[in-house]
Each structure stands twice: as C-alpha cells, then as structure tokens.
Amino acid sequence: MRSCHRMAAAVLLTLLCSSWVLAAAAAQKYNAIFNFGDSITDTGNLCTNGKPSQITFTQPPYGETYFGTPTCRCCNGRVIVDFLSSKFGLPFLPPSKSTTADFKKGANMAITGATAMDADFFRSLGLSDKIWNNGPISFQLQWFQQITSSVCGQKCKSYLANSLFVFGEFGGNDYNAMLFGNYNADQASTYTPTIVNTISNGIEKLIAMGATDIVVPGVLPIGCFPIYLTIYGTSNSGDYDSLGCLKKFNDLSTNHNNQLQTKIANLQAKYKSARIMYADFYSGVYDMVKNPQNYGFSTAFEACCGSGGGKYNYQNSARCGMAGASACSNPAASLSWDGIHLTEAAYKQITDGWLNGPYCRPAILHS
Template sequence: MAATITLLLSLLILMVKVGDAQQVLKLQNPRLMNCRFDKIYQFGDSLSDTGNCIRETLCGANLSCGALPYGMDFYQNATGRCSNDMLIIDFIAVESGLPLLNPYKDENADFRHGVNFAVAGCTALSAKSLAENNIVNIALTNSSLSVQLDWMSSHFQTTCSPADCPEKMNDSLFLVGEIGGNEFIYGLSQGKTMDKSRRMVPEIVQTIIHGVKRVIGFGATQIIVPGNFPIGCHPIFLTKFMTNISTAYDEYHCLKDLNNFAIFFNRNLQQAIDELKKDYPNITLIYGDYYNAFLWLLQNAGSLGFDNNSLQKACCGIGGEYNYDVHRRCGAPRVPVCVDPSTHISWDGVHLTQNAYRWIARWLIDDILPKLNCQV
C-alpha cells in the first residue's frame, strides 16, 4: 500500500512538473510535438545528467549536485541535476510532449519514452586515454561515452531485437552530448596548457563521432550532436584566469583565448559531422550550436529578465568578482544562494540556472527544428 502511494505521488509530481515546464516555456503548441518523437535518448555529462552520477558510489559521493541547494526549485528535491531545477534535455522532452527522461541507473524507472545515459563529471575519452593525457578525472567516474554506449546496448538487448530495433528507432531522437568539455575543464584546472589541450581535440572529436556511428548502428535516424559553450564566459575560468590585461577580454567580458579554444573544438566537431553526413545521407545529423545559443542569451540577457550586474556571477557561490571560490563551491557549508536564481545565468560557476537553460533550449529548438524531419 505504501509503495503504491509513493508511486502515485511520484507520478503526480512528474505530471505537475511537466505542466510547470510548459507554463515556464509558455507553450501554446509545443513545436517538437510535430516531430512525433516517442522516445528520446541522451548521452553526455553534467549538462544533461538527471540522476546517474548520484547512483554511482564514487561519483555520487564526490558530487554536490546530489544535495540541496541543487534542485532547490525542483520541489525541494535534489535529483542529481546540476542546476537549481530543469536542464536543456528536460525542456526538449516537454517540447516533444514526453515525460522527463529517467536516468539509466534508476533500476525502477519507466523507460518507455527513452533513457538518459548522461553522467555528471564524465568525459568523452576513456579512463585509459585520460591517464595517457595526464588528466585526473576529479569526479571519480569511469562512465565515459563508451561506457554509456555499452549501457545503451544492454538496454536495447532487453527492449528490442537486432531485427526490429531499427524500426523502433524511427521515431526516436538521440542527443550525443554535450560531451568532451570536461577533458578541458580538468586539464586546464590541472595546469595543462592551451596548446596541449588543442592537441587533444582531434582524439575527442573522433571519439564522439565513433559514438554517433554506434548509435546509428542501433537504428538511430535523427541525431543531434551538441558542441561546447563559450567557456571563457564561465565564472570558474574567469576566476582561475583572471588578469589585469584588458585586451584578454571581449566585449562581454569573456576570456578571448578560452572562447577561441571552444570555437576551435566546435569547428572540428562540425567538420567531422559534415564528413559523417556523406557516409550516411539518409540519416538526419544536426550540430547543436550551444556556443551561439549561449552568446545570444548573453547579448539579450537584460531583455530576457536577467540582472545585467550579475551575468557572470554564480548564483550559488561565495567570494571574488564572480562569486566563485574553488575551495568553497556551491553546496559547501555556509555558501549562500542568491535571492532569485532566475536573474542569473550561472548557477554554481560551472553550470547554468534553469532560466538560462530554458532560453537556450528555446534558441536551440528554433535552430534545429527546420533541420529535423518534422511536419511543421
């Protein structure tokens, strides 16, 4: 009886949550519903994780996203999302008329409408490749992209056969990423030079492309491969690489070198996607332009309800010009949260607030919808 009541309460909360998301987006007619997706599959890191990392022993123990104030606006429930509330994938699911994606590691979850394989702190490269590049994964998770793809393989073995999997995937949307950004966050934070980080880009991009090929092998026909945000605008890097040299910053007070690095990575990824399209002309492969979505948000922040004086300050944080201290991060004792997270772009110095993800999701959907095989 108690289990039944708990299940009913969980379903009620989910229904209310989806309704809230639709209200937040002011959806009259959710645009992605025209695509008639029946399932969504997500691979990636903390930008997309809805609860996998907190279910891994080492990763969860080292992840602050599993406790308040993370999820503080998600019915005071820390689900493992590295934000105060919903992520881009949540808004994409709502716009598709589907429930929020459950994490693969939740053994009791309903996966009829897709699975979220993303793990906070993960990398595109394997643990072995990270070690060869002298990078330590401080999140203590080995659930790299290849591991997530193995999870997908195991999941499909229980839900469809090799003969009918491709047909069942016809109406599914796959998001392979964002992933690959943590290699640079870890590397740069551990003293790796920009030049050495650039040398890693081809290997990371090819790892992502290999992952896309595996997804196609299972029957995926509609795939989005997101790039990276302009990392030079994030409080974590603005704090670490702070300088008095004014020419180091652009007109938005973002660090030029770091943003140029993100552009370099994204261009390599875009080129690889374009090459892959030649081999799979019948597959819809779309580059998810996170970089320009973020820049659009930054350029229009004031008119979208954000506080122009806090655009590069973490909402949950303490100290310094950007309200970020690597030794006293969000979730640590006596680290405060801003009064209104919706007025901030950055949630904790690394991840964004729900309101930022909401607007970025809207920009992305506007950008990708004409490229999808949908009746609009």
Template sequence: MTIDMSRDKDVTLFIPRAKYVASCSAVESGARLPYKLNSGASICMMRSSSSISVYIHQEASKMVVGGDNRRLVPAAFVAAALVVVFLSPAAEASLRAGPFESIFAFGDSFTDTGNNPVVFGWYNVFDVVMRPPYGMTFFHGVPTGRNCNGRLVIDFIAQGLGLPLVPPYLSHKGSFRQGANFAVGSATGLNSSFFHIGDGPGANIFPLNISLQVQLGWFEELKPSLCQTDQECKDFFAKSLFFVGEFGINDYQYSFGKKSMKEIRAFVPDLIQTISEGAERVIGHGAKTLVIPGMIPSGCAPPVLVTFADADASEYDATTGCLKEPNEIVMLHNSLLRDAIDKLRAKHPDVTIIHTDLFNHVTDMVKSPEKFGFKKDALTICCGGPGRYHYNLSIVCGDEAATTCEDPSTRLFWDGVHLTEAAYHYIAEDWLNTIVSSLSARASS
C-alpha cells in the same frame, strides 16, 4: 495559420482553440506550467498523443509574442505549444503525429538527469547536487541529481515533445521504453585514461571512467530489453530522438593547468573524432534522428575565469569579460564538430543529424543579460561562496556555508559552469524550433 517567429517584430496571436480557465490549478494535473505572460496572465499546456490543448488564464483572448530574443513569452514549453499551433503546416502535422516515442541521451552535467550521484557513490565521492538548493525551482526543492536549480534543456525538449522527463539509466527502476539518459556529470568525451597519463600516487581521481564510450556501453546493455531482432531495433530506434552530447567542457576543464593551450588544441580533433564515432555507433543501432550540440564558451564560465585569475587584461574580451584563449579553443571545437556533422550527413543521407548551438546563445546572454531578464553582472553565479563571480572552490553550491541568490531566474549561471533553468529555457526554445524545422524539412523532402 502560419506565423514566422523569426521576424524581429512583435505580433499579436489569437488562439481560437484555447480554453480559458479561472486558474492554472483548474487544469489537469499533467499541465506542468503555469508560466507568467507579460500581461500577468498564465498559460498552461496539455499534450496527448493526438492533440494539443492550450489553457489561458487571462481576461482577453490575445497575447503578445515578440520575435527573436524579444519574445515576451519566455517559456520553452509554451514555445512548444506555439510551434505546434503556429509554426508551419508540415511541422504541425509532424508533432501532432508524435514523431518520437522515446529519447536517449549521452553527455555530461548539461544533460545528466540523475546518474551523477550513483557514479559518485561508486567512487565514495560525496555529490553536493543532492543537497538543496539544487532542484529548488521546479522540483519542489528536492534535489534530483541535476546540476541546476530546475530543468535542463533536455527536460524542456521532452516536455515540448509530449514525452516524460528522460529517466537516468543508473538510478531509474522503471521502464525505459520511452527513453533513457546515460549522461553523467563530469563525463568526458575522450576516455578518462587519456587524462591520467603520467599520474602519480595520490593523483586526482577525476575524470572518472564515465566517458562517451562507457555510456554507449550502457546503452548497448539496455538495448536487448527494448528490442530483439535487427528489424525490431531499427523500427524502435527510428522513432527515438538521440542526443550525443554536449561533450568537451570537461575534456578541456581537466586539461587547464595540466597542459599548455597548444597541447589542448592538439587533441581537439581527437575529441571530435570520438563524438563522430559515437554518433556512427548509434546510427548503426538504427537511430534516424540525432541532436549533436556544440559547446558553451568556456572562457565565460566562472570556474575557468577563477582558474586563470592572474591573466593579463589583454587576455579578456572587452565586450564580455570572458577569456579569449579558452573560447578560441571552443570555437575550434565547434567548427570541427560542424565539419564532422556535415560528413556524417553526407555518409548517412537517410538520417537527420541536427547541430544545436550553445556558444552563441550563452555569448548573447553575457553580452546583453538584461534582454533576457538577467542582471547586468552576467558572470556572477547564483549559488556559491565568497569571491569574485560569487565562485569559491572551497565553498561550492550545496555546502552549508554557500549562499543562493534570491531569484535564480535573474541569473545566467547557476553554480559555476552550469546555467540556471531560466537560461536553459531560452536555449531549449531555439533547439526545439531547430528540431521541428528539421522534421518539417524531412517530411517535405
């Protein structure tokens, strides 16, 4: 059975293979849901290497799913189940076969699952993400080092592909056979030395020395423990999914206030070249499937809005309340990144290189927050201090004086530039479909 989920209309799906249970607590402990459906029902999913089991707690055996952003099952993990069961025969076969055995990721706080506290410890910098309310939504209130109230996009992707959450390289003590996360919050794509040119005594230590190049070095340190011969490594990494990014938000954030917009625009091509070279480097190690994300609209991020609080009214986009010029830099970044990805695809036709979007998703959520279940004041963060957008440089999320919104799922932004689990949820749904579609295209070519 194939359902075109891109149609902009509601469809009713019947799941004949689903198992109906009294409650999701009756499902094996490996089921990381429930998520509530529009009817008040719950859905749980279990995935093994050979099968998908969908458990539904409801009176009837039907549920309503809407196309595009009107989908009434708002869970990326649930969407993964629907993708497997309903998307297309090729995609279904691809996921059932278990296309990936591991995930390796490079990036910043949009991807970091726990390296940040270790790195900050090296520099004797206290990391507020290790205090509540970080982790409040999914991790039983226990901070994990994620800059979020719950899961990130990469967490949803891992769950949707039937893999464990990707462990942080610097703090995980177990095996990395199923993947490793090298991303670190506050990381830049460009080497940190670029941002410290001309620094005098007492200058800000940020950005730290945790750029993409450093993270690639950690990956190459780990590699001998995963495989030895060239062929063994090619075979191993051919079954891995690689995330190269998101990079850029910190490169530009650290430059605002220190450089002119013209100077910032000038180094955008250098950053894109660095990301492209990073992708080439992992391809050289045998990677066959890469995800390279674009950037969020930084002109919508509350920290950037506060940085330019004295901007003239004409400098804001009237439809979003976001700053135009920072977003124009991001649009340049994303455009050049797409061009670089096209060149990589042409150079490596046997490698699947997937470009994923952040800019349009976040822009849509800012423009039409209620469509996603968010409150109208979309630029107001959930966790922060007194001030416009609930963002305060002196009282940040995790500080004793900070306050947290009652329901993070009603907010787009969590603590500043970072998004809530609910927002990542929607984004992950699209990314997972993009990944599956790319695998399907590769399988049929």
C-alpha cells in the same frame, strides 16, 4: 471581381500552408528520447545508489526551483532534456543506471564528469587524478545497448528510427582535465581532433543501431564562466574580449566546435537517411552573455549560488552546496547557477533555440 477571387485564394493558401506547418510540428512525435552526455544533462546517474553527501550538487539549494529538493541535476531545476521530453509529451528521462525504471520512452546515459575519451587517454597524459568519474562515450554506448535489448528486442531499428537522440555535450570535461592539470589552452587544443573523432565514431555507432534523428551539441563558451574567470583571471585586459570573457578559453571551444561541425557535415553526406543536427551551445550562450536583458537576466557573469566570493561569486572552497554558500533570491535572473552550470531559466532558453532555431542546424522541429 477576379482580383478578389485571387486574393481569397491567396488567403486560403496561406491559411492552408500555416495550418500544415502547425500540423507538421504537432505531428512530429518520438517513441522515446535517449540522451548521452555529462553534468549539463545528467538526471541522476550519479545518485542511483543513494546521494553521495560529499558531492555538492546532491545538497540544497540544488533542485530548489522546480523539484524542491536535490535530484542529482547540476541545476536549480530542470535541464535541457527535461524540456525536450515535455515538448514531445514524454516523461522525464530516467537515469540509465536505475534498476527499477521503465526505459520504453527513453533513458539518460549522461553522467556527471563524463568525458569523450577513455581513462587510458588521460593516463597517457599523466592526468588520471583529474578524472574522478568513469563514464566516457564508450561506456555510455554500452549502457545504451544493455537498455535497448529490454526496450525493443529484435525490432530496435524501427523503434530507434522514431526516437530522438541527444549525443553530448562531450569534450568539456576532457578539456577541464587538461586545463586543471596544468595544460594550457593551446596544448589542450592539440587533442581536439582526437576528441572530435571519438564523438564522430560514437554517432556512427548510433546510426548503425538504427538512430536517425541525432542532436549533437558543441561545447560552451567556457571563457565566460565564473569558474574560469575566477581561477584564470589576469590583470591584462588583452586577455579578455569586449564582453569580459577570457579569449584563449573561448578560442579552445570555438576550435572544437568548428572541427565538430566539419565532422557532422561529413557524416550527413555519408548517411543520407539520417538527420544529424548541430546544436550550437556556444552561440546561444554567448548571446545571453552579450544581451542578458533579452533573456530576462540581470547578471551574466555572477553565479547565483555561491558564498559571495569576489567579482563572480565563485570560490572553489565554498561552492554551491557547501557550507557558507547560498542561492540568490531570483535564479531566473541569472545565467550561471553555480559558476560551472547554467540556471533552469537558461536551459529553457537554450532548448527553445534548439527546437525552433536559430541555435540548432537544422532545427529539431521540422519546418
């Protein structure tokens, strides 16, 4: 009889614990989400004054899967911050450059082409012509500060303490500028400490303003992306890993991510009341390349939208959104949307990996 009581008590305890965990997850609410970054999460900052026709992602078939029209997202549909907003019952984030939006529930500072470093840095490297859009971290922080005065006035600390921040990905375009400007991957990696320091300083500025929950994504395994595989493909099998990704570019990403994680660990030790989460873009996407079928993908290396060019369906002269390019019939079966950015289906999987783990440490959802 006693063992029955013990068993009943154990079952009750299990039920109570599991319901407490569910309640904790349900209770995790945010006032708002504030996002910073580049084309991976831009939701329209480049199009607030109309859609510049010379930019490919303002043209169909961008946006076809979810919105039915181009929205200035570099995707066939929603991006990570859209899925995060939905998860926490918030509206899609308006671009911070909008003059009519209400930013009370969040804003998106991300802008396509954004870098971590300021223009002076690239000028000093002789790469000014590779930076076509000026929206570095320093500018995005200024845009954010302009918004907060109207959102929370004098009570910003408490408001921002109950908001979720996503800071990045930053670094990808800094490396692109170098790699497409005739720097090799080893030369580019010598600037990684400077880039990571700039990201870290940005995080500290947010914490000083009152942010406590901050997701900091690393960079992606660019050596697995159609654009790099097409432009830098070689006949030397030793340049590729076992999956078919270019090793030297993935080494650049890994080095950046390792240094970033060290910085995050230092910041977490310094700011005990903050919750700084490292979002592991690299491992999540690399697993999709390794096991595409686990995610419903039939192809990991071929861009869905392109002009049928070569092994990876990527041609610089006929990119997605240009004449001659078209989208595949089922974008959800592809990891890569346009050879540079991922599909909505991939971003959904990534978001799940950040919310629940294993690709965010700690996971966004409290356990």
